[in-house]
Amino acid sequence: MNTQQTIRLAVIDDDSGFVTVLSKRTEMAGWQQRALSSAIPPEELVAMKLNALLLDLTVLGEDAWGYLERICATLPDLGVIVCTGQSTVAQRVRGLRLGVDDWIAKPCHPEEVMARIEAVSRRRRRSRGEIEAGPVVVGELEIRADQFQAFVGDGSLDLTRREFELLQLLADSKGQVLEREAIYQRVWGYAMAHGDRSVDVFIRKLRQKLEKRSSRWRYIHTHFGVGYRFDPEPPGGGIAPELAEEASSSMESQADSQVVHSSFTAG
Amino acid sequence: MNTQQTIRLAVIDDDSGFVTVLSKRTEMAGWQQRALSSAIPPEELVAMKLNALLLDLTVLGEDAWGYLERICATLPDLGVIVCTGQSTVAQRVRGLRLGVDDWIAKPCHPEEVMARIEAVSRRRRRSRGEIEAGPVVVGELEIRADQFQAFVGDGSLDLTRREFELLQLLADSKGQVLEREAIYQRVWGYAMAHGDRSVDVFIRKLRQKLEKRSSRWRYIHTHFGVGYRFDPEPPGGGIAPELAEEASSSMESQADSQVVHSSFTAG
DNA sequence: GGCCTGCGTTCACAGGATTTTCACGGCTCA
DNA sequence: TGAGCCGTGAAAATCCTGTGAACGCAGGCC
Incomplete structure (x- = not known):
């Protein structure tokens, strides 16, 4: 090994x-x-x-x-x-x-x-996960690390370097809640200074470029007091806002939380 | 932190x-x-x-x-x-x-x-990217420290930071009676002020999100005058003592069913 | 060199979510 | 039965996030 x-x-x-x-x-x-x-x-x-x-x-x-x-x-x-x-x-x-x-x-x-x-x-x-493999596909989103490009549905996203790296990290950690500190550490490469809001700003930029309409964010979800989680909603996602809350638990159990936790056994 | x-x-x-x-x-x-x-x-x-x-x-x-x-x-x-x-x-x-x-x-x-x-x-x-440990499973409850998420049976619980940390502590001390002071000390990180009811309030919130409504709480049990105990098993005498010891992990058995008080080094 | 442009960072503020506090009533135990 | 303890709902205080905009910097172009 x-x-x-x-x-x-x-x-x-x-x-x-x-x-x-x-x-x-x-x-x-x-x-x-x-x-x-x-x-x-x-x-x-x-x-x-x-x-x-x-x-x-x-x-x-x-x-x-x-x-x-x-x-x-x-x-x-x-x-x-x-x-x-x-x-x-x-x-x-x-x-x-x-x-x-x-x-x-x-x-x-x-x-x-x-x-x-x-x-x-x-x-x-x-x-620092080696992220070279083939294109990563999450929902309608496709990320080609080798080309430094991301595509969503119809067209290609025009992302800057940081935006792309952030998106790459998020997509690579699909389903996991990432703390701001961890995000900063892994995208910027060093520890986040106290009070730094860069992560938030870039999340906003990503959301603007990534998501269509905004009643609820579709890809990037906020975990208050913690950080962000990247997870595409189930396709066809026409859940009315007021129903969403009721339905969420059962919905997530199927699509959302197939999140594999390979965590402990690294074998 | x-x-x-x-x-x-x-x-x-x-x-x-x-x-x-x-x-x-x-x-x-x-x-x-x-x-x-x-x-x-x-x-x-x-x-x-x-x-x-x-x-x-x-x-x-x-x-x-x-x-x-x-x-x-x-x-x-x-x-x-x-x-x-x-x-x-x-x-x-x-x-x-x-x-x-x-x-x-x-x-x-x-x-x-x-x-x-x-x-x-x-x-x-x-x-492991700030991963603490593998998922902790207690009864139908599963806690993934790395993801700041908890799952119970069918769906994922939407917990705030404090709620999650409290749940984590409780589950980690399964079977032990934790004094309020000890809980506060370890979740909040400093000593509890006299008359502070925050722990009680958060226990309530956790119960609301965790437990189905029933006559008796299933996970979080109150020890009058002392504190709380987290245990998916029926309280007191549901199972024979020797079986109980067998059931819990060897590490925990030593501290099983003894009150833990706030003997924490401040700082 | 001077100007323009794009990018990353920082700041301030408003709106919200969360946490703390408070008051009241039911409950436990001596 | 009474004193103390706990559960609960809701108000108050606090903290966090979303956002627009300004700033500084570096590279490209005239």
């Missing part, structure tokens, strides 16, 4: 011997490694699309904890591994609670460091 | 001193811990619905590696942490590559062990 994965790794460490030895091994393993001599803003790390970040606390200097915290908050999907020569239990606990994934004591063997990076990165396999 | 996560942990270790100390801390943190003296089949672990498994390799004896491999294959969503007194780099690398998430050297500080378990669970959860 352990398919070889290509890992994009950045190392922040001034111990050039260690970095050199490690980079040789990672290169042999086919990883992409980037050596950084000092801390760089989390925003720049976002652009690097890393799987993992290995850093020596001593390089960070004064604001090491603050930096760690910003990193973990901004890039919750990034595997963060700290290595230090000396550290106390309290420090390690603090770091791990802050969001660090692993904490290694130096001196350490490159092979073990790599194994730990792999362990931490294993999760990436599934999280 | 909500409070810290409740972790369901099993420990396979014969070092009773270590296990005892750890269990005290985990209990204080509100985790559910189960101590096992020897390896048990992966299938039985599945039933425990664990977040994490902490094990000492030496307890496993001969077939330690085979057992580890089976565990990791059968329960890909379980966080596995190995702790050993002595180990070589090769052993650690082998374990980590096999699917083990973290490898800790003994002696180790309980607090750090817990922090590492948290880190591993956090990561596991993220990898």
Whole structure:
């Protein structure tokens, strides 16, 4: 089950011997490694699309904890591994609670460091779902990821990049309620800032382009206080609004909630 | 967001001193811990619905590696942490590559062990796109934490956020009597003000949406002067005690029918 | 370079949905 | 039987979402 994965790794460490030895091994393993001599803003790390970040606390200097915290908050999907020569239990606990994934004591063997990076990165396999397959069809909607285009019934939708990625995510998670934070995380690639309304705005744009008439939204449903759910109503959907409420439960049981929950058994 | 996560942990270790100390801390943190003296089949672990498994390799004896491999294959969503007194780099690398998430050297500080378990669970959860656990099924009720949705028999319940979180807590504590303070603490995330009736109001809302009208409530039972208990079975003495114990999962039986009060660490 | 255009982001506000509070009456238990 | 507790309906307060519009930025064009 352990398919070889290509890992994009950045190392922040001034111990050039260690970095050199490690980079040789990672290169042999086919990883992409980037050596950084000092801390760089989390925003720049976002652009690097890393799987993992290995850093020596001593390089960070004064604001090491603050930096760690910003990193973990901004890039919750990034595997963060700290290595230090000396550290106390309290420090390690603090770091791990802050969001660090692993904490290694130096001196350490490159092979073990790599194994730990792999362990931490294993999760990436599934999280950023590989979405290359054939066209996705949901109701009257058809999404062609390869062509970067979506079609609804008669014509093609003219979607911008973000709109398309959002739609793709929604359609890919048909039937599931997605939290705003999760949407933002997966479409934008980093954590949502407090008070950010971008998701809402893009949902509106999508709705405008996607849905015909608007007594009730047809594809994108709001879950108050939570997020949004993408689900096409049963075809032929001429339910009168006042009847809809009565009918909804039985309706949904048939069409709506065939939502497969493959959740636990990933087998 | 909500409070810290409740972790369901099993420990396979014969070092009773270590296990005892750890269990005290985990209990204080509100985790559910189960101590096992020897390896048990992966299938039985599945039933425990664990977040994490902490094990000492030496307890496993001969077939330690085979057992580890089976565990990791059968329960890909379980966080596995190995702790050993002595180990070589090769052993650690082998374990980590096999699917083990973290490898800790003994002696180790309980607090750090817990922090590492948290880190591993956090990561596991993220990898599934914030999926907490598989669908929880209680009687005719099914709760999908990942989707913020609950289904009862024929259709899906339309629950608000608080309602859902309350239901989730209740179902997760099936059979236990929960004090109002404890409920409030764990759903709202902070202490309940004197005279606050919010819990009662939300219990009513849940009952309205959950239960068919009948003389007695079917799922949520009131314990006068104490709180509420969630149980699809008839209250008190519907089934014989020994059967009841058999029926509930082994993890839950230990806490079964005992009052849980608000001994939660604030913050 | 300067201008135009399209895109993504941010802001403010109104309308609604949800949550909290309150009052009253029925219920439980000593 | 009485005091305290719980269920309930509804008002009040709070919070969330939909929406229009403005802003800043980058790329294309003259």
